[in-house]
Amino acid sequence: MAEEKVKCAIIGSGNIGTDLMYKLLRSEKLEPTVMIGIDPNSKGLAKAKELGLLPIYNGIEGFIEHADKADIVFEATSAKAHEANAPILKELGKRAIDLTPAAVGPFMVPSVSLEMHNIEELDNVNMVTCGGQATVPIVKAISDVVDVEYAEIVASIASKSAGPGTRQNIDEFTETTAKALKDVGGAKESKAIIVLNPAEPPILMRNTIYAKISEYSQEIHNDVLESLNRMLKVVQGYVKGYHFKTDPVIKDNVVSVAVEVEGNGDFLPKYAGNLDIITSAAVRTGEVIADSLVVKGVSQ
Amino acid sequence: MKEKKIVFNDVTLRDGMHAISHQYSVEQIAQLTQLLDEAGVDIIEATHGDGLGGSSIQYGFSKESERDIITTAVKNTKQAKIGVLLLPGIGTIHHLNNAREWGASVARVATHCTEADVSEQHIKEAVKLGMDTVGFLMMSHRVEPEQLLEEAKKMESYGAGTIYVVDSAGALTMDGVKSRVSLFKEKLNTKVGFHAHNNLSLGVANSIVAIQEGADRIDASLAGMGAGAGNASLEQLVAVMNKMDIPHSIDLYKAMDAAENAMKPMMKRPVQIDSLSLTLGYTGVYSSFLFFAERAGKEYGVDPRDILTRLAEMGAVGGQEDWIIGVAQELAKEKQTLAEVK
Numbered sequence: 001m002a003e004e005k006v007k008c009a010i011i012g013s014g015n016i017g018t019d020l021m022y023k024l025l026r027s028e029k030l031e032p033t034v035m036i037g038i039d040p041n042s043k044g045l046a047k048a049k050e051l052g053l054l055p056i057y058n059g060i061e062g063f064i065e066h067a068d069k070a071d072i073v074f075e076a077t078s079a080k081a082h083e084a085n086a087p088i089l090k091e092l093g094k095r096a097i098d099l100t101p102a103a104v105g106p107f108m109v110p111s112v113s114l115e116m117h118n119i120e121e122l123d124n125v126n127m128v129t130c131g132g133q134a135t136v137p138i139v140k141a142i143s144d145v146v147d148v149e150y151a152e153i154v155a156s157i158a159s160k161s162a163g164p165g166t167r168q169n170i171d172e173f174t175e176t177t178a179k180a181l182k183d184v185g186g187a188k189e190s191k192a193i194i195v196l197n198p199a200e201p202p203i204l205m206r207n208t209i210y211a212k213i214s215e216y217s218q219e220i221h222n223d224v225l226e227s228l229n230r231m232l233k234v235v236q237g238y239v240k241g242y243h244f245k246t247d248p249v250i251k252d253n254v255v256s257v258a259v260e261v262e263g264n265g266d267f268l269p270k271y272a273g274n275l276d277i278i279t280s281a282a283v284r285t286g287e288v289i290a291d292s293l294v295v296k297g298v299s300q
Numbered sequence: 301m302k303e304k305k306i307v308f309n310d311v312t313l314r315d316g317m318h319a320i321s322h323q324y325s326v327e328q329i330a331q332l333t334q335l336l337d338e339a340g341v342d343i344i345e346a347t348h349g350d351g352l353g354g355s356s357i358q359y360g361f362s363k364e365s366e367r368d369i370i371t372t373a374v375k376n377t378k379q380a381k382i383g384v385l386l387l388p389g390i391g392t393i394h395h396l397n398n399a400r401e402w403g404a405s406v407a408r409v410a411t412h413c414t415e416a417d418v419s420e421q422h423i424k425e426a427v428k429l430g431m432d433t434v435g436f437l438m439m440s441h442r443v444e445p446e447q448l449l450e451e452a453k454k455m456e457s458y459g460a461g462t463i464y465v466v467d468s469a470g471a472l473t474m475d476g477v478k479s480r481v482s483l484f485k486e487k488l489n490t491k492v493g494f495h496a497h498n499n500l501s502l503g504v505a506n507s508i509v510a511i512q513e514g515a516d517r518i519d520a521s522l523a524g525m526g527a528g529a530g531n532a533s534l535e536q537l538v539a540v541m542n543k544m545d546i547p548h549s550i551d552l553y554k555a556m557d558a559a560e561n562a563m564k565p566m567m568k569r570p571v572q573i574d575s576l577s578l579t580l581g582y583t584g585v586y587s588s589f590l591f592f593a594e595r596a597g598k599e600y601g602v603d604p605r606d607i608l609t610r611l612a613e614m615g616a617v618g619g620q621e622d623w624i625i626g627v628a629q630e631l632a633k634e635k636q637t638l639a640e641v642k
Contacts, residue, residue, distance in 0.1 A: 171392040199615030208622035
């Protein structure tokens with residue numbers, strides 16, 4: 001039945017896991033059934049229980065006993081945890097959507113990658129980073145028109161929305177994002193910078209994208225702007241608060257674009273657009289996987 | 301005065317990079333390193349102005365590669381140690397490992413004054429590499445001494461051997477330096493350092509206050525070569541220290557000669573207090589925003605002081621150079637709207 005929702009589990013009961021739960025509860029295609037954590041006092045697990053999910057307090061071990069309760073598993077823990085969990089999930093035949101920087105599976109930026117992969121063949125996909133979700137589509141929109149010799153992005157994030165995972169592994173953010181700018185965005189070389197800003201009230205997530213293009217003409221100029229506007233609408237299809245902060249500028253063969261991401265305010269405040277964009281992208285990916293599972297009849 | 305010698309960490313070839321838009325040539329780096337080494341500075345920091353990995357569209361590309369900058373400094377020093385700066389979020393452990401391999405032996409890991417926990421990975425790695433490891437709390441004026449201490453304690457727990465009060469905006473007055481450095485000395489088991497900017501003409505005075513409160517390390521540069529109105533000038537600070545009988549290892553005449561005969565002729569724009577660099581200190585904005593605000597002001601026809609003031613109101617932190625153009629555009633629009641109303 002097309003109406004039947006595909007069941008999913010969330011590993012991780014922190015900010016990301018909890019925000020994900022709220023988004024999944026709204027999904028027409030996915031149903032969150034289990035939240036897996038390791039801290040019995042976690043607020044996220046308490047919330048999950050309250051909202052009718054099965055809370056599991058002893059990590060992946062606990063989930064193995066209830067493996068039949070979900071077909072898709074979202075991992076919102078740490079890279080280390082996912083590296084350990086990934087083979088177990090594979091063994092259990094689950095489809096993993098990884099929101100950590102582990103990158104066990106290929107990068108998934110929904111506005112770009114869905115055309116690059118056959119989703120049915122992937123048992124594990126990686127959601128890059130929040131900065132990657134915000135900036136890779138822009139670089140791709142430009143590289144669709146003209147060669148991008150070098151892409152550089154600067155993500156400014158409110159301090160309050162950067163959790164301990166990001167803080168202890170900030171290199172993973174910059175390195176993973178830079179890699180995705182090449183692998184998915186199509187840039188030949190790349191660099192990513194992240195700046196945490198503690199201003200009060202907290203700033204919205206802001207990303208500046210610079211792309212050095214191989215050649216310039218008025219036609220390329222117009223095509224780049226058109227491509228950027230097209231991409232903006234595609235991303236807005238799953239992240240409502242994604243918008244240009246200033247008009248894109250092309251000067252000295254460098255395209256500069258500033259995008260701001262206002263969060264949906266599901267569980268996290270609106271300034272946490274950085275978390276919103278990655279959970280929104282993960283839900284979109286889950287929905288596409290769900291479509292493929294329903295077609296195959298797995299969930300019935 | 302206490303008998304301990306003040307350790308001089310020279311920043312001519314790092315903070316000074318900002319003042320020359322990161323365009324020192326290897327020949328200039330070699331010459332300045334030799335002169336600083338002969339003058340007796342203990343540590344010579346040589347990196348892009350924004351630290352390892354800083355060469356970028358955002359901050360400006362270096363003329364020379366990171367490898368050439370560091371190896372040139374290493375090759376041209378006899379007694380001084382070579383240091384590097386690393387801002388987590390810009391530079392990575394990968395960069396740090398390279399710098400170590402190229403011969404750098406001092407690592408300064410810098411974060412905004414409220415974000416010390418992003419430095420854990422890098423401080424631990426620097427310690428593991430056997431480097432003289434320093435925690436560098438930028439924009440220290442933005443928080444009260446007690447909060448700054450909390451952040452410093454985090455860096456101490458990661459293994460930093462020295463922790464700095466960094467006045468990136470040159471916005472601290474003497475009392476502000478005194479309260480922060482004295483609290484660090486009282487509550488930390490590490491060495492304590494101070495990094496000044498001269499935007500309010502307090503570079504030397506604040507450094508002296510820090511020394512009087514027990515600071516172990518002080519940053520300085522030839523002729524103050526650094527972002528904004530520059531850092532504490534090495535030769536000026538040493539002259540004052542001599543008069544006050546504060547021990548150090550610097551030869552005053554050699555420092556003077558190096559500043560006068562080598563450094564000043566290399567400057568593209570005099571490093572000085574002018575209306576714009578004074579505004580940095582007055583409003584408390586990151587010193588390396590100077591050139592960017594100046595350029596954006598020209599391009600969009602707005603007063604660069606207004607740009608800096610707006611950035612201060614927004615709470616921009618070090619590394620957010622990309623906000624400057626946005627603010628200039630915003631101010632230009634506001635100006636136009638105002639003109640239309642009139």
